[in-house]
Amino acid sequence: MYRSNTCGELRIENLNQRVTLAGWVQKVRNLGAMTFIDIRDRYGITQLVVEENSSEEIKSIATHLGREFVIQVTGDVIERASKNSKMETGDIEVLITELKVLNSSITPPFTIEENSDGGDEIRMKYRYLDLRRAPLKKAMILRHKMAQSIRTYLDKEGFLEIETPYLIKSTPEGARDFVVPSRMNLGEFYALPQSPQTFKQLLMVSGYDRYFQIVRCFRDEDLRADRQPEFTQIDCEMSFVDRDDVISTFEGMAKFLFKETLDVTLESTFPRITWDDAMARYGSDKPDIRFGMELNDITTEAKSADFVVFNSADHIGAIVAEGCASYTRKQIDELTAFVKRPQIGATGLVWVKFEEDGNIKSSIDKFFTSDQLKAWGDKCGAKGGDLMLITSGTRKKVLTALCELRLELGSRLGLRDKSVFAPLWVVDFPLLEWDEDSQRFFAMHHPFTSPKQDQLELFSTDPGAVKADAYDFVVNGVEVGGGSIRIHDSELQNKMFKVLGFTDEEARKQFGFLMDAFQYGAPPHGGIAFGFDRFCSLFGGSDSIRDYIAFPKNNSGRDVMIDSPSTIADAQLNELCLELTKNDDKE
Numbered sequence: 001m002y003r004s005n006t007c008g009e010l011r012i013e014n015l016n017q018r019v020t021l022a023g024w025v026q027k028v029r030n031l032g033a034m035t036f037i038d039i040r041d042r043y044g045i046t047q048l049v050v051e052e053n054s055s056e057e058i059k060s061i062a063t064h065l066g067r068e069f070v071i072q073v074t075g076d077v078i079e080r081a082s083k084n085s086k087m088e089t090g091d092i093e094v095l096i097t098e099l100k101v102l103n104s105s106i107t108p109p110f111t112i113e114e115n116s117d118g119g120d121e122i123r124m125k126y127r128y129l130d131l132r133r134a135p136l137k138k139a140m141i142l143r144h145k146m147a148q149s150i151r152t153y154l155d156k157e158g159f160l161e162i163e164t165p166y167l168i169k170s171t172p173e174g175a176r177d178f179v180v181p182s183r184m185n186l187g188e189f190y191a192l193p194q195s196p197q198t199f200k201q202l203l204m205v206s207g208y209d210r211y212f213q214i215v216r217c218f219r220d221e222d223l224r225a226d227r228q229p230e231f232t233q234i235d236c237e238m239s240f241v242d243r244d245d246v247i248s249t250f251e252g253m254a255k256f257l258f259k260e261t262l263d264v265t266l267e268s269t270f271p272r273i274t275w276d277d278a279m280a281r282y283g284s285d286k287p288d289i290r291f292g293m294e295l296n297d298i299t300t301e302a303k304s305a306d307f308v309v310f311n312s313a314d315h316i317g318a319i320v321a322e323g324c325a326s327y328t329r330k331q332i333d334e335l336t337a338f339v340k341r342p343q344i345g346a347t348g349l350v351w352v353k354f355e356e357d358g359n360i361k362s363s364i365d366k367f368f369t370s371d372q373l374k375a376w377g378d379k380c381g382a383k384g385g386d387l388m389l390i391t392s393g394t395r396k397k398v399l400t401a402l403c404e405l406r407l408e409l410g411s412r413l414g415l416r417d418k419s420v421f422a423p424l425w426v427v428d429f430p431l432l433e434w435d436e437d438s439q440r441f442f443a444m445h446h447p448f449t450s451p452k453q454d455q456l457e458l459f460s461t462d463p464g465a466v467k468a469d470a471y472d473f474v475v476n477g478v479e480v481g482g483g484s485i486r487i488h489d490s491e492l493q494n495k496m497f498k499v500l501g502f503t504d505e506e507a508r509k510q511f512g513f514l515m516d517a518f519q520y521g522a523p524p525h526g527g528i529a530f531g532f533d534r535f536c537s538l539f540g541g542s543d544s545i546r547d548y549i550a551f552p553k554n555n556s557g558r559d560v561m562i563d564s565p566s567t568i569a570d571a572q573l574n575e576l577c578l579e580l581t582k583n584d585d586k587e
Contacts, residue, residue, distance in 0.1 A: 002072060008044020012091045014077045019094060021046060022102065024132065025069040026112075028062070035062045036093075039071065042137055047080070047093040048073055058099045068105035068112065068129075074098040125560045127551055139548045142261065143536045147214055149260045150234055153253050159210040159236065164199035166192060166216070171510050175219040178229070181576045192218035195529060197446060198514050200237040201486055204525040205517045209239035214532060223555050226478075226534055226545050230553075234481070234535070237527035243469055243485055246526050247272075247425055250481070254423060254473065261539055264421060274428040275467075283317075283403030285429070288477030290422045291415035293319050295402045296380040298390070307367040309347075313392035317402050320380050321409050324387035325353040332389075338408055339391065339401045346401035352376065352388040407477065416476070418541040423475045428452070431459075431468040432499065440501045445470050447496055448514075449484040450526075456492075463499045473530065480535055483528030490518040 003022040010019065023041035035050040050062045065071065075094040084090030109125075110118025112132050123130040130136055151161065170177045170191035177191040193199075195217050203211045213235045220229060238246060251270055258264040271289070278287050281294045295317050302316045310316055321327075332351050339346035352362040352373050360370045360377075382388050391401050410416045431451050432441040441463060443449060450469045451459050458466050470484035487493045493515060497507040508515070536548035546552040553559055573579065 006043035007039050007041040007046045008088060010046055010077055010089050010092050010094070012079065014092065015079060017077045018074065018097075019077060020072065020074045021048075021094065022072045023070070024105075025065050025067055025071060027067070028065050030063070035059070037062060037065065037071075037096075039073065040132075044088055046089045047084075047087075048075065048096050049078075049093050050096055050099075054096065058096055061099045061101060062096075065101070066105060066107065068108055068132075069101055070103040070105070072098075072100045072102055121554070121560065124552070124554055127561045131550065136547060139536070139540055139542075140550060142540055143532075143548050146257060146261055146532075146536055146539065149257055150212075150214065150253065153256045154210075154212045154236070157210065157249060157252075159212045160208055161213055162203060162208065162211050163213060164193070164196040164215065168193050168199075169510075171198075175221045178218045178220050181578060183576055186577045194219050195233060196235050197448065198511070200235060200527060201448065201514065201522075201525065202517055204237055204239045204486075204488075205520065205522045207239075209523070210237075211527075212236045223553070223557060226531075226537070226543075228533070228545065228549060228552055229557050231545070231549075232532040234530040234532050235527075236483075236529065237525060239523040239525045241485075241524070241526055243427070243471060243526065246483060246485070246528055247471060250473065250528055250530075251425075257535070257539075258421065266421065266423065270423045270425055272425040272427055275426055275430065276428070278426050279399060282406070283399035283401075284477070285426055285472065286474045286477055286479040287424070287426075288407060288410065288416065288422070289424055290417065290420055290476060291410050291413075293321065293406050293409065293415075295319055295399065295406070298376050298379060301372070301376055301379065302390070302392075305367050305372065307364060309350075310392050313394075313398075315395035315398045316390065316392040317398040318376065318380055318388050318390040319402055319406055319409075320377075320382045321387045321389065321413070323385050324409075324413075325355050325385050327353075327387055335389065335405065335408070339405050344401050344404050345397055346391045347393060348391065349405075350390040350392075352382075352390070354382050354384055354386045354388070356384040358384065418476075421475055423473065426472040426474055427470070428467045429470045429472075430464075431466040431470075432463055434464060441499055443496075443500060444468065445482070445484055447500055447511075448486045448493070450487045450492075459492075459495065459499070469526075471528070473528070475538055478534060478538055479531075480538065481528050481530035483526065485524070485526035488518065488522040488524050490515055493518060 001020065004020045007021055007023045021039055023039045026038035026040040026045055029036040033052040037048040038045050039048055050058055073094065073096050075096040077092050078095050080091060080093045108129055109122055110116050112129060114134050116123065116133060167180060167190035170179060170189065175194055177194065180190040180192065182188050182190060196213060196215055200211055215233055215235050216230055217233050218230050221227065223229065236250070238249065255266050258266050275285055278285050283295050296319065298318050299316045302310045332349070336349045339349060350364050352360065354360055354377050360373045362368065362373055377388060380388060389405060391398055430444050431449065433444050435442055445468060451466045452469050455466045468484060471482070472479050473481040487496060494507070533545035533548055537545045540548060551559065551561065558564065
């Protein structure tokens with residue numbers, strides 16, 4: 001037996017017990033007469049002590065220990081003279097009677113402690129060492145607990161966990177596929193699934209009315225903090241349901257997860273907001289409603305004077321920052337520079353200060369009277385001590401700029417507390433979006449999303465105006481999940497393919513198997529998929545999903561630990577009948 005106890009379980013009630021521990025050396029402190037060793041495993045840290053009257057063999061071994069050595073110790077649990085309240089084992093220590101080195105270690109490339117001195121790239125390269133650190137351990141434990149809670153809840157709700165294939169057919173729409181050549185079918189390729197969408201619909205046709213899967217998905221797209229080329233979804237589908245049934249079921253799951261994992265009790269019913277309302281009030285279809293500062297349309301009011309910037313704009317929008325009338329010119333200039341960044345693209349900011357004494361000051365007060373500025377403030381709910389910030393341009397640019405400005409101000413003012421959770425549902429998305437370059441419609445979600453039943457006539461006459469029977473689950477400005485009621489009627493599905501520009505032959509080639517299945521009695525069905533990695537990072541208070549994935553990729557889609565992707569041998573290429581060609585645009 002390598003150990004009788006873990007390094008995180010011994011307490012004062014274990015006094016005088018003889019125990020055996022095994023783990024990694026966190027730290028060695030040689031104080032002359034005594035040596036203290038911190039031993040660590042995934043359960044915690046225990047302090048070991050070598051006394052002056054310990055055997056020469058033990059003292060010799062302790063002298064030569066280094067960080068990350070793997071050791072085994074036997075000793076007696078004694079009470080610490082100097083207790084450490086920051087350690088769960090801080091009331092005790094183990095007086096060593098036997099000490100054995102199981103494996104030595106070279107000096108690690110960074111300190112394996114709560115706060116490491118290693119940068120992102122070096123820690124990614126040595127991810128197996130990074131995973132020894134307490135923050136990463138907590139993240140992996142959180143992920144595990146959430147997965148178990150999800151399975152517990154869905155099992156009680158009658159869902160079956162069913163696996164679907166990883167090697168599937170490449171289909172259009174959505175992100176770019178990862179493709180896999182087939183040796184047994186030369187010249188043909190599998191694709192890795194972006195989601196199990198068609199398979200879970202086929203399971204509904206098969207009569208498995210409640211399906212779920214915690215499943216790996218793959219998308220070949222540019223990366224950022226909340227994206228990885230391979231990620232995990234909580235994928236779910238239900239038969240004989242409408243939108244309210246799906247929302248009710250998974251609102252219940254969210255409440256269960258928050259309570260089980262974080263001991264947070266959420267309100268009985270989450271608010272719902274339409275997509276149109278979300279865009280108008282927050283400039284985003286994933287609004288952060290932990291704070292107000294909603295967007296306001298003052299286009300009509302602000303065009304009443306001879307100010308060219310406003311008069312030439314399609315849309316003029318404003319937000320009110322409560323209590324910020326004291327902002328200095330430097331602070332406002334910083335906000336102006338923020339919204340003028342290329343990724344936001346605003347032309348600038350106009351400011352109006354509503355001072356406590358009733359005075360109104362503005363960067364454009366030579367164009368507008370105090371009464372006019374006050375009217376803007378009244379419309380936007382401004383009061384004494386508040387700062388109004390205004391920008392103009394196309395509606396899309398204005399909403400984007402004010403959305404980002406609102407979030408930036410929310411962060412600066414401490415209104416985005418990560419310990420506070422504000423969930424909501426966004427509903428009634430547009431079914432389609434028009435692409436000017438290709439002069440065609442694309443599905444805003446996917447081509448199997450059902451239009452709202454009361455808008456089926458519009459689907460034939462004005463498809464761009466049709467709303468989808470879709471819903472997104474948003475928490476603190478993060479889209480955690482999304483889904484829809486699906487099309488289950490072959491005729492309506494064919495209409496959808498035609499609106500999306502598919503010929504009958506293309507639709508048959510790509511989705512014939514699904515269209516055929518619908519002819520054998522497809523039930524009404526709908527579902528949802530949650531980003532499991534995002535859910536974990538949200539619960540853990542992180543802006544990045546990487547810390548909640550054991551072995552993530554970097555922003556270039558590389559695994560720098562195993563040096564992947566990599567070239568393959570010519571023999572493998574020949575076996576697959578593949579030949580690499582030179583791309584002049586890339587090395």
